[in-house]
Amino acid sequence: MKIFKYLSVLALFSVSLLASQNIEESIVKIYTVSKIPNYTTPWNSSIRRSHGSGSIISGKRILTNAHVVANETYIEVKRHGDTKKYEAEVEFISHQADLALLKVKDETFFKGTKSLKLDGLPKFEQEVAVYGFPMGGDSLSVSRGIVSRIEHNRYAHSREIFLSIQIDAAVNPGSSGGPAISDGKIVGVVMQQMKRSQSIGYIVPMVMINHFLDDIKDGKYDGFAHIGITTQMMENSAIRDVYKMDNSITGVLVIDVSEKSSAYNKLKKGDILLSLDGHSVQDDGTVEFVKNKYTSYKYYIDKKQIGESINIEVLRDGKKIKLNLHLENIADDNMLVNTLAHDTMPKYLMYGGYVFTPLTRNLIMNSRSTLLPLREAAGKWACEKKDEVVILLKVLAFDTNRGDHNFSLWMIDKVNGVEIKNFKHFVKIVDESEGKYLILENKDGVKIAIDREDAMKVEETILKRYSIDNAKRL
Known part of the structure; x- marks a missing residue:
């Protein structure tokens, strides 16, 4: 019986070791030479050399962060366990979601590799392992932690707010673009760390990655839809009374609508946004995205592709009204000053x-x-x-x-x-x-x-x- 137990443990260890080796063989170090614009003297620029991480996914592609290859002039990649560098180029990039896909010019780079599989949204306290090449090292590094929070946060690269996953695994410069792995599958891409903190990092979740991959299936990147409204929380009882909201109603107040938005002339100032595709908007501007977990109501807008529609319900003058909005714009279409620009020199x-x-x-x-x-x-x-x-x-x-x-x-x-x-x-x-x-x-x-x-x-x-x-x- 003891021998059987020992053999079972040994077998499990061997399987775990083999799985880890398969993952390691699919991790890539990315070397980038970038042309960095100077916005205070727009005729000037500088050259910067940096590195990041990535992972091999289906279609002989490398998944990484947009900020790892932003403003690039030359890219090389190297597999873990190999010394040869191969020239690569950006195939698609989403500066909004801080994601990019690279393709390698010499496909022998992929010989003997296996594509990592993609998973869904991890659960709270689920264990994750972060793979990458932090702090300039040439050896692969693995750090482990758990999912500690899932909610909307500001992405440092674009300054836009999207769903992100907070983990307590160590994330350092150079780790960016590497995969966060759970049960042998990718559950996110390492994105950024919280300054002045210890072991608090953020990853781009699969809901964002899948949106990006679905978007580019037609050969071009369109982006994440922006509804173009400004809203106010409705937690105060007095303001709720002003807008005829009884105790059974939750929502947020529409205080402004972009003239460029498809919501213009449909949504009005003073409307109470009650729901998006049947999902109730709470008084604090959140929606339930998994059982008993809440995040910004943008979640159900972010899931839509450009060109799709979303059903919304509003309270207007005390009456509930159903509307359908065709999502046509990204944030830059609606705003007077665009989001952070990349891959372009200033005018x-x-x-x-x-x-x-x-x-x-x-x-x-x-x-x-x-x-x-x-x-x-x-x-x-x-x-x-x-x-x-x-x-x-x-x-x-x-x-x-x-x-x-x-x-x-x-x-x-x-x-x-x-x-x-x-x-x-x-x-x-x-x-x-x-x-x-x-x-x-x-x-x-x-x-x-x-x-x-x-x-x-x-x-x-x-x-x-x-x-x-x-x-x-x-």
Whole structure:
């Protein structure tokens, strides 16, 4: 009997060891060379070398984070247990969900490998193992922990809020993109760690990964739908009475709707959002996504693909109304200032030493600006009249622009009396202007006058003085 028990334990150990070896053979180290834009001097960029992790999945593809390969100029991959690096390229990328799929140019890279299988949403306190190459090491590292929380959080790469899984396994730089494994299957992709904490990391859950993989089946990436509304919790009894909500009703108050959103002219300010596809919205803005577990009501919107519809129920003037919304937009379509940009260089126009650019979240973050108007603009909806903010980024000092050298991060609302719709419209006005002066004006009536003839004369001199190759990137 004792011999049988010993053999059974030995057999289980052997199976576990074999399973671990199969997983290890499917883990990849990713080497990335990136071109990093400089949003405060948009004509400049720098080169950065970094590394991350990934895993081999079906279709001879490597699943990793978007931020591991963002702004890439060259990618190499190396399998665990191998010394040879292979050139790879991005096949699809979702900066929203911080996910990417790579393909390797030489398919002999996959010889002898097995694709890791994908699982579903893990349970609370379920054990997970994180595989990757943290802190610059060439040897594979495995850390273990449990699922400690599942809820919506802000993704550091896109600054958008989506479902994420918190784990207490050690997650460090270099681990990004590696798989979180439970029962031999992928339950998420390692994404980020909580600063100033110990052993608190976050992974992208399978609901996000499956959405991404389903999205790209037609050969292009569309993104995650954005409904384009602002809501307020309804936990206070007085505000509930104002909107005729009895004790049997829960929901959130719609306080604003983006003019660009498909919800515009369907949802109205003052509506109470009661349910999404039959799932009740609670007074704190959450929905039940598994039994007795709640997260943001965005959960049921995030599950939809662009082009799909969602059924909603609202309380309007004390009456329940059912609506159907066709989901057409991502967040960037609805917002005045886009989410963080990647894989693109910033646009700019230099005119007589005055440097103009669209306002971006990259610029706000990189300049560490505390200017309230810029941050307020980042929270506003786009509309037909204005769908992008144009700013005077800085003034490159020259004798023709004396007196204006201190202008920086200055929002422009009008050019020669014409209200600006976006940066493209701004450039068109500048190019087609025929008067002696170009008059810039903000919403407070402050004006800057640029002598067009002087600006054109000194352009080449200013470019040479400040070592700038081109006066614009549009």
